[in-house]
Amino acid sequence: MTTAPKHLKLTVAATALLALAQPAAADTLRLLTWGGYAPEGVIEMFEAETGHTVEVTLSNNEEMIAKLRATGGGGFDLAQPSQDRIAGPQEEFGIYKPMDLSRIDAAQFIPSMLEATKDNTTVGGEVYGVPHVWGTSGLVLDTAKAGMVADYTDLCAPEVAGQVSYRLRRPTLIGFAFAMGMDPFAAYGDEAAYAEILEQVESKLIECKPNVKTYWGGGDELMNLVRSGEVVAAMAWDTGGWKLNEDNPDVTFVAPASGALGWVDTFVLPAKGQADDAAYAWINFVMQPEVAAMITEVAGNFTASKGADEFAPDALKAKYQASFTPEALDNIKWYPPVPAGLEAIEGGVLDRVKAAN
Structure with a gap:
């Protein structure tokens, strides 16, 4: 989930006001999205090929939901919230309409990602989202010094004592929890079962405290710790590991054996959208591997387009393919919506881990 490019920021407010104030013609796609997800070059190609025009409003999850709630799902024809922001808002506010999957070219998607997003965005038997841009957190390692770390719990191994951060x-x-052989997502609907899982995780994290150099709070802090050599094994994002790899070829992102943890920004249809034809045309256009690679180059994250990595810049392609085998891609654990009540349980666990001696 990236920030808006500077050259687009000046138009965001004006575009948003226009989008909310007036209906668009059927051949105009009003797109509510993140910075980098609709590059100018891609828009130009789409408009030339399809005859549709595109009006982009840049936003984030909170603003997207707020805009769509304010209009009952009006003002836009296609939006891109994260997949954990779909089922709950739909159940509560009815701001989306179901996807007509017959109009989606499913062959262009990585199958496991498409199925996971469909599952996580199903409400009342209807699918409301399909995947677009994604990323993960997992392990960022100095492989020369922490090559034995293959899963999250290996961060507690004596070989990396005092050189770990998360x-x-x-x-x-x-x-x-996943590395300890449990499935916390399967327990999301049962607070007692979830609390029992986290009780075991709490004990493990307290046991692991002597290994931790520091608990990092921001990405720059972690990057500096790894660059200085103070930290050789960490939990962090894939793009951070790839960026560090540019400075030190021994440092990279590794998908954990129990599965990287994945987020997905989706495509959804706002309930009162007026240009479904243009919306489906856009989805199918940008999921073409060559076009998806253009988005990856701007946004920095990969998409759910099957085979798009082959068209990414060579350096980024090499890092991606080294981190994610097909098996590792299929093993990603995608974040589902978080039920009410779980954050309080998690907060108590984290507070006790922090306070433990």
């Missing part, structure tokens, strides 16, 4: 946040709890 955040005291939900991904750490989830990652450790």
Whole structure:
């Protein structure tokens, strides 16, 4: 999930006002999206090929939901919230309409990603989202010094004592749970079962504290710790590991044996969208591998387009393919919506881990 390019920021407010104030013609796609997901070059190609025009409003998850709630799902024809922001808002506010999957070229998607997103965005038997841009958190390692680290719990191994870092946040709890052979996502609907899983994770994280150099809070902090050599094994994002690899070829992102933790920004149809033809045309256009690679080059993250990595810049393609075998891609654990009540359980666990001696 990237920030808006500077050359687009000046138009965001004006575009948003226009989009909300007036209906668009059927051949105009009003797209509510993240910075980098609709590059100018891609828009130009799409408009030339299809005859549709595109009006882009840049946003983030919170703003997308707020805009669509304010209009009952009006003002836009296609939006791109993260997949964990679909089922809940739809159940509560009815701001989306179901996808007509017969109009989606499913062959262009990585199958496991398409199926996971369909599952996580199903409400009342209807699918409301398909995947677009994705990323993961997993292990960032100095492979020359921490090559034995293959999963999250290996961060507790004596070989890396005092040289480990991770955040005291939900991904750490989830990652450790999977590495310990449990499925926290399967327990999301049962608070007692979830609390029992986190109790075991809490004990493990307290046991692991002597290995932790520091709990990192921001990406720049972690990058500096790894660059200085103070940290040789960490939990972090794939793009951070690839960026560090440019400075030190021994450092890279590794998908954990129990599965990297994945987020997905999707395509959804706002309930009152007026240009479904243009919306489906856009989805099928940008999921073409060559076009998807253009988005990856701008956004920095890969898409769910099957085979698009082959068209990415050579350096980025090499890092991606080294980190993600086909098996590792299929093993990604995609974040589902978080039920109410779980954040309080997680917060208590994280507080106790932090306070433990």
